[in-house]
Amino acid sequence: MISWSVIDTWIIIVGVLSAVGCALPGAYLLLRRQSMMGDAISHSVLPGIAGAYLIMGNREPLTLFLGAIVIGIVTTVLIRLVKHGGKIEDGAAMGVVFTALFALGLVMIRRAADHVDLDPDCVLYGAIELTFLDTVPFLGMDVPRAALLTGGMLLANVLFLGLLYKELKLSSFDPGLSDALGYSSRFLHHLLMVAIAATMVASFEAVGSILVIAMLIVPPACAYLLCNRLLPMLLVSAGFAAASAVLGHLSAIALPPVLGYEDTSTAGMMALAAGVLFGGVFFLSPKSGVLAQSWRRVRLGAQLLSEEVLGVLYRRQEAPGVSARPVLAPEELRRGAQGRTVEWLAGRRLVRQGYVRPVPGGFELTEPGLHEARRLIRAHRLWETWLVEEMNLRPDHVHGPASRLESVTGEAMEEELARETGAPAMDPHARRIPPAEKH
Amino acid sequence: METRTDRPTTRPAVPEHRPAPASPAGTDHSPNAPISIHDVTVAYDRKPVLWDVDLDVPEGRLVGLIGPNGAGKSTLLKAILGLVPVISGRVAIYGKPLSKQRKLLGYVPQRESVDWDFPVTVRDVVQMGLYGQVGWFRRLRREHVRRADEALERVGMTDLADRQISQLSGGQQQRVFLARALAQDAQIYLMDEPFAGVDSATEKSIVALLHDLRNAGRTVVCVHHDLQTVAAYFDYVILLNMRVVTHGATADVYTEENLRKTYGGQLTLLSSAATALAQRH
Amino acid sequence: MLEELWRVFTFQDYNTRVVMAGTGLLGLAAGVIGVFLVLRKRALLSDAVSHATLPGVILAFWASIALGMTGRSLPVLLSGAALTGLLGMVTVVALRRWSPIKDDAALAIVLSVFFGAGIALFGMVQQIEGVHAAGLTDFIYGKTASMLISDTVIIGIAALGVCGIAIALFKEFRLLCFDEAFAAVQGWPTLRLDLLLMGLIVLVTVIGLQAVGLILIVALLIIPPVTARLWTHRLAPMAALSGMFGMLGAGTGSAVSALFERLPSGALIVLSASAFFFVSLMLGTEGGLLPRLWRRARLRRRIRRQHLLRRAWELREQTGKRTFSARGLVARHAWHPVVAALELRSARRAGLVQRIDGGRWEFTPAGESEASRAVRNHRLWELYLITHADVAPSHVDSDADRIEHVLDPDMVAELEELLAREQEDTPPPSPHRLETPTNGGGNGR
């Protein structure tokens, strides 16, 4: 079975700290449509680290941060140069710059490898499992260095985003206005990139670049599908990031034994967990999830179909010489040809609302159904009249719009319509408009 | 060769309304014009897109900036706002450089220039107009929030204040932008196609608002497309096609001849030659 | 060392020959097909796809072990890679289609999640006993040294196939890149063409894994096309140049890596491709930095000079004097006094104006004709913009010294006549008419 130790606790702490630290600035990348900038900087930061090491001769955090700041700016400027020079899209410019810088970094690291234990593999997927080995005393405890580093970075990011909340919001939404109001959007862009580069350096040794890229974008993408405002989106991003880290580590130690292995890469599993969470949101989000979208489509279809059926029944009984309640044959529900689900739902809706009741051979219009149908037909024909008279549409063009409008017509709107059209008795097709019901 | 008479020029003054393609003396600039544009040339790449634009925008007018697609109308607004670098020339706002006068300018960009899926509400967007008045790091004060709500009220969007902007129709989006500019309480408004993609009722209410602004002494410059309504909406027009074709009070300038000059389509002997030329290039 | 260099670059070494042939062909194919990728604005799609191949490689390895094979067969591993690569591509498309997530975010999501999954799988595969899984990491950074002759053959065939298809369908791909909607209206099967193009991208990505690794293969697909773009804007030469840059970059890189065995070969290949890019970024005729800066500076200088001459001329016309003062320019046109002084000084250096007593200036004969030409040019252009507004903006080129260089002589003659008619009192100061002063002449010579 899974054995839990203090090591696992620290792994989760470090994972959560760096995931949340990434997700916060990452949300802005997502909103600025520059998500791949995370990927780009995560690669190009490598020569920054290697260069800082080669120049300064040590690998203190400060040295590495300096390297990251320089490379953050260099990358951004280079990308802009390439983009304008080559007249190409952002993506291609990023691709050129970050691959070139990454290749440079790989070579530099290999040259320096005799003196440093910087390992490209480690940069890719980190060594979060080993963070416990490198501790420093902090507040009377032995705390992993990585926890301090990522915690500090998270704090710095919260401060940065908090202080510049309004500026970043404005320049992300409308860079033009931001410049016009005196908040240079280019300067803010550089600041954000530097913050991201620094975040990466802080997270690299612990969790590796791939997890950083995942945490920059995937949790904010989840939040993007759920939230309507910026601040909630940031908070929800942070929540998803933390959840991915916890879930990732749990599955890294719990899943492999099921398959007969000991364990697996925690960083990889955290990225995968974020992906799984995103998949869930993608399907289930009430705001824009796939399920919600199709449910809305089906429900709307059913509503329209049931109204159409009521109209058909009403017109049938309106015909001269008909006295019996009209009956709808089940196959007549197929008129919309919108699929079984919609038909079933429309039928169920009508029965549940009490507008029709099943009789042998189909459905019969009830008394409340008759009222509802008359109301709908009245609205429909008033709209047709209005469209023809006020909007000068041709009479053979108004059925469609009127059908869409009738279902959103309330009592007040109906009265106003009647007033504006002069409450005619006949519609443009010379059919009787049922009078308003007495209440 | 070096001859030169000292005879004063006998050239009669060009009448105001006469379209003067090359007024050799240049514009007489007033130091107090809301916007003075001095010989501004803008080039994005090799070719200039604005060429020697030299004019004053008069105070307290509702100005229509008219011209065909690609004429450089948006570029002119951006040059005034300092959003694109000019190759030569300069712009003064009430006689002073832009950097000192930013607060006097309100800007309504083209609607497509922002991402309408962005997670902000209508009220958030309107409040952005006030960011220029609080400075770096500061938050909006209660008074600002109130002013943003007033601006929303003026465009009739109070009911939708808490909607996410992705749920708005085109006309509502435009009204949000307008409210944002109103909240700025600027002296000069620059609006890029505020009527594009807007239903006719909204258009009418926007025009009424613009007239209110003008009547309150503000200067409003609007990029506009619909030639039918120019005369009804604006009291001053600038006809632009890479350069200023002409500008002046609507009644004087907005003639068919000038329109033809701005929009071309004139069938002279030469335009067939020009077409052939265009194909060769 | 020199001897070694000699051996490598004269292809004496069998191994080097094999490797260079393989990577060179790979670079060629990537360069050619990458042009379409970049023009379709999907450059980074290849990055997402290449990262998405990792889980496929590992799963294929796993499966082949389970089936009792060695797990080292390249075709098996590459099929796995292609499978998840395609899956990644489909996921990107699905995210774009069914959610408000934008392109860039969809790419980043697929890239990181698939790669994370690959690493998680790798963590388990490593623990299989008696199996050497370490070689799998070669797919991440690439290792040309591990290429066998059989691998080169596979790469070569695939690369030539890709180039062949690209050439055969060149016209169709071009249409797809430049005007997809038009192509669809014309009845081209755009969807199938697009799928084919993307399939070719996946193929190149997969065969490049071994040589440059999955992190850097995207470089071979993007850097050569962008390099070529800096030299030409026409598609056919661009594709040819791009293929050439790709081949040269990859070939040089693997030759160098034969010299420095400790350095990662994939990185060297990318570095040599970027060396070509860097030089092109500086010097390229279509958007290279130096030509662009130079052109812009020249344009700025010329426009300022023309301004000065024209405004001085106009000032003279207005005051009716033969000379003009710097202060007059400053006052009339709100020039910055320093700018005016600088411009005048540079015009004096160019021998166009000279200083006379009392702080006033006058044109030299050369300046006189230069200024009259500038004024005339300006007024003719203005007139042209007005009278031919429908076609004008595409022709206007104030960088051209004279309007005659851009417009037909007939047109210029017509414009001159128009100008004369519109401003009877100020006929166009034309250099051709210097000797024939017209009545009441504004330029009175």
Ligand SMILES: Nc1ncnc2c1ncn2[C@@H]1O[C@H](COP(=O)(O)OP(=O)(O)O)[C@@H](O)[C@H]1O
């Ligand atoms: N960022 C840019 N880079 C290059 N060319 C541009 C850019 N923006 C506009 N242009 C070009 O400048 C010209 C004028 O554009 P614009 O001012 O948007 O015209 P308008 O608003 O009048 O339609 C157009 O030909 C357009 O192609």
Ligand SMILES: [Mg+2]
């Ligand atoms: Mg525009």
